[in-house]
Amino acid sequence: MSSQPDPSRTATPNPADERIPAKLIGAIVAVGSLAFIGILTETVMTVLFPQLMREFHVDTATVQWITTIYLLTVAATMPISSFLKRRFRLKSIFLAAVALALVGSVIMIFAHAFPMLIVARIIQGVGSGVATPLMMNIILEQSPRSKIGRLMGVGSLVITVAPAIGPTVGGAVTTVLPWRAIFVIAIPLMLVATVVGVLCIEQKSSTEAAYLDPLQLGTIIVALVGMVLGLNQAGVAVSAAVAGEPVGSSAVVAAVSVVAGLAALGAFCWLTKRAFSPLLRLGILRDPVVLLHLVAYLIMPIVSIGFGYVITNVAQLALGTNAFLAGSLVLPGALIGAVCAPLGGWLYDRFGAVRPVLVPFGIAILGPVLLFVFAMDLTPAMLAGFYFIFSFCFALGNSNVMTSALSSIPHEFAPDGNAIFNTALQFGGAAGTALFSTILAVAQAGHGSEGSPEFMHATAVGGSWVFATMIVICVAGWISLAAAFRIRASRRG
Template structure:
């Protein structure tokens, strides 16, 4: 680090501006404090999936019911994130932080004392709202307060928080519940959040004034209905297809999916229309008129379908096709997920050093090799091959993809960064929800009518489903890479 301001060139638009290279210690503390809330929220989301069998026994519910613990959490997160831009403009950062903290603590306390399943659902809604506030807040602090020449690596640190939690979630859940009651996870989370509160109150600084922003109830209701409807439609469509292929009643899920899709798309159109007419829109969607930003957003929406869906696909293919134990199946994902998470700051450093194009396109191009190899060897995979090919994807995906949002937001004025942050994080959540729904449906279709679980026919059918899934992953990766290549080509023409 240097000892004073220097001149640097913004590699994305060619502007020259004085920037202080030093990263303030208070900024690091603020990122740690807010990032801890985001980390705990995402960690508990993935931990809960491991607890499904235990929760089904304790609360006497079936699999279709217990899955709502995760679904309702994703709905709450997706519905809250679009409001982050308004919160950033209207309220002080510390007030937003304390609101997210209070929601996270209250949700954890309800989980600890819950004696009925509906109480768990209420707790997950509260925790989802808290996490939906905390994650964009962390990114907003980084975008607003980072030295311009260090923004890439600090955004990488933010991505590290978001990606390492789902990587270790299943392992943490399995380890803790093997020796302690499942509620111990939330007991341990409360003191960690209190420590984060102390750090946050000391380190979070207000660098920009608040505004008299107005929250239009029609816009708020329409975006909440849009996101909840679309996420629910994806979830229930997967359930309906799986049930139909298994020969069980699927009418109820199909009707819910169709109604949710209609409500979601209609509400999305209403939100876009009302935002154009509003004096103080909830999200300033005008930034998406820039084709460079829009193409970045398309990639940032569809690539998480692959990255988050991988965790489901590998663990299920390993168990249902290769016959591994649940513990080994979960361990296959861990190396690739962890190395990818740890490498996010390295990708940010490459962005700061070389600009956007090469540190994004080259790693993401190599990352496509992972699903390509899985597709090629899909009918003769071994657990080691599953882990190794996913490792290739996880490592190079983490080097390139966290820089995509940074690159996109560099194309818009800084005062619109909170809107861009909210839009990109919301689409990230939506892509993740879509990934699990899509790939679970593909596997269910392939397995339908091929005997009982554990039979040779069923294992072969699962391998075929894995082959279809890996083919879809390759297509998604190629489309995402092509969108970025087109965006950089447009940007280059503008610069010329």
Template sequence: MPETEQARALNTEKIPLKLIGAIVAVGSLAFIGILTETVMTVLFPALMREFHVDTATVQWITTIYLLAVAATMPISSFLKRRFRLKTIFLAAVALGLVGSLIMIVASVFPLMIVARIIQGIGSGIATPLMINIILEQSPRSKIGRLMGVGSLVITVAPAIGPTVGGAVTSVLPWRAIFVIAIPLMIIAAIIGCACIEQRTDTEAAYLDPIQLGSIIIALVGLVLALNQGGVAVSAAVSGGAALRSGIVAVVSLIIGLGSLMLFVVSSKRAFSPLLRLGVLRDPAVLLHAVAYTLLPLVAIGYGYVITNVAQLSLGVSAFVAGSLVLPGALIGAVCAPVGGWFYDKFGAVRPILIPLGIAIAGPVLMLVFSMHLTPALLAGFYFIFGFFYAIGNANVMTSGLSEVPHQLRPDGNAIFNTGLQFGGAAGTALFSTILAVAQAGAGEEGTSQFAHATAVGGAWTFATMIVICVIGWCCLATAFRIRARRSR
């Protein structure tokens, strides 16, 4: 078939309605999980008062959820090979329902942590399942757009989450969020059962307990090291006892790194590895994966920083603070499929590097105006970041996985999504630590001294974001140079 006729035939490929239904159903579970995560960030001050915990403790509501998601992601490739798609989907629904029910009745902080772990496992199953369905069942010419739709499903939640959280605290108890989530999950289950189709056969894959345990311990250890290191630094700055937290941080780091090395070694020797890490031998894929870990670290942490700076430094209400991130996050989420369309039409380089380069202007402006911020400036500068970040980042995983052989794409998908969630967990821990260090010894919440300390912590955080964004952008630029050399 001539090239023009082949291109015309590809452009006329239709997307099956059942595929759209499956994406919406599975994506809805990830949507609800991320929604509750971002809702909780804007509720941190209220939760601190209700459960009598400090900033470093309350952030575990988000960190433990993201950590549970990240720890579950590596087994997504095994689950897809071993079980039918519909079975995996229903397991994710069940976990989401159980976690929501516990959140509704939880009266102590540790029980909320347990609920968030259960919900995180459910979302950790759902998100890569949606991507696997898109990669496996999408028409070839529409994969960029459908990946953009998948990105839309899971990025609208951060857009509306803080606003929903602020609105709920204004008119309803915060637990109402989880009451509303239950019927939505039931509707998603009905749609999924009707639309999810099995296109490939399952196989007798083996789940190695050593590999599973080592990757979970590695992820937990590394994030715990970051969190407790921050607690130790904060305590040292304020003149408190830092020895215990410091010891926990060092031990956690050693255990985390040791477990990660054990996972890599055992994966190389295993007959049926949990993750086939050979996909990372390609430097272009590896650089994409690094960027896909670093950039969400900023994006997920951004909502936390803005809402807390707005409340604790500028003194606005939870509802107003949540509303500040809505315009940028919502328009960015809606435009994610546009980024996928650019990818299908122009390839990967320009639709990724140009918008992500412009997105860096957001935290740069935040830093420049950090000591003179107003709610309007916070919303405007976040709009710049959210809009361009969503357009560019929606294509990073699609571009990275294009270099991976088809039979290994579930493994690549699991690696990328694990990096995404680990970056989010690390970002929340890192940025909350920076704020806690700045606030240490600054008096009580509500005082001018505490507000100034929070603004200073915000400035430190925005500077850190800039460095992370530049490193991620450079990784992608290098990956495209490697790819260009191969095509010569």
């Protein structure tokens, strides 16, 4: 298995062409800040679930839709990012994302009914679904080739670190202020990012008269919504069955949603194959190297994004900590992740993809293994320490997975690859939140009320089930990447 970099990255560059322009840095900072705030406000909510459950009188399975609907909306929006880049100017796309993020934040500040929170999260999800791939497209199109790994690492930092520090920020802010203050604080930060973006975002390629097929868009949205809704409602049905309650409607909705989602996914693939201007050019997935990278990029966020939910809720509902302490438990891992994402990109530029991906991902599995082994005897310090192990290694390796995959496809298809991989990332996160909240809800069902010793013990048991699931997912992701690198090495051999 070779770990040599691609020839395109090892060719001797012209030093004048390999400098990173100041405006490119400003554009990445502006768009990255918007994406960062979007993801941050999404994960901020996880530490607030117990408080939101009390304020809006909803249960665990319902309150998690604050997170799931956001991630689902982001996932449904990202497939159009390739079309948006071809059809509209980068600055126009950026300003549209800002407007959506601002509107969503204003609704969150003033909403006093749970359905309005869901509407706000949908609007914010569309904004973030536009901003995140826009950042990656700017990096892929405008960065010097010898610096693409580290700049993609900076982009991955946004995706990796924001979910991790969200619970910490949420716990800290809500200790001294109402939870709505989080969105009040976000507004001036978004306005500053807007000014920087307007000044720095440059258009390097011409737009074209691309066509957005509503049928293709509709089928991919139905596919994503159906599969996540099916998973969520299956969890509700299982939780109800465990508690001895009727399960008929939830089970029917789950079955219908999954069937509709899979059928729509098949229809989308068929439509894109026949279309003159496909929404996503899925032909790049015929390459098993790209496909295996995608599998890992789809399932690993189930763990990485789900960790923020699991740790903060296990800490509060099983260990009895307050929201501030629960959110602080992810801070050490989040801080180290901020350093490791760009460092991982530098290692990619220096050594290629194999060792900078497989070694840290292999070590990262130790985190959920230790959490599983000590699940019934965890302390807050152990939660933070074991998560630190995972976050350190995950951030080091994850920044290189999409970069490695896109190095195997023609440059003109990079926006499609970017859209597919970012959609997979967000879908995995949405599925992970739904999956882990379901596992905890199943464990908690029929074990008393929140705060009781029986309920706390049941939550700890549910946590052990979650950590076991995480181990399986991490191993599957590592195997997928190892297989991809082996195929790539055999082609060069």
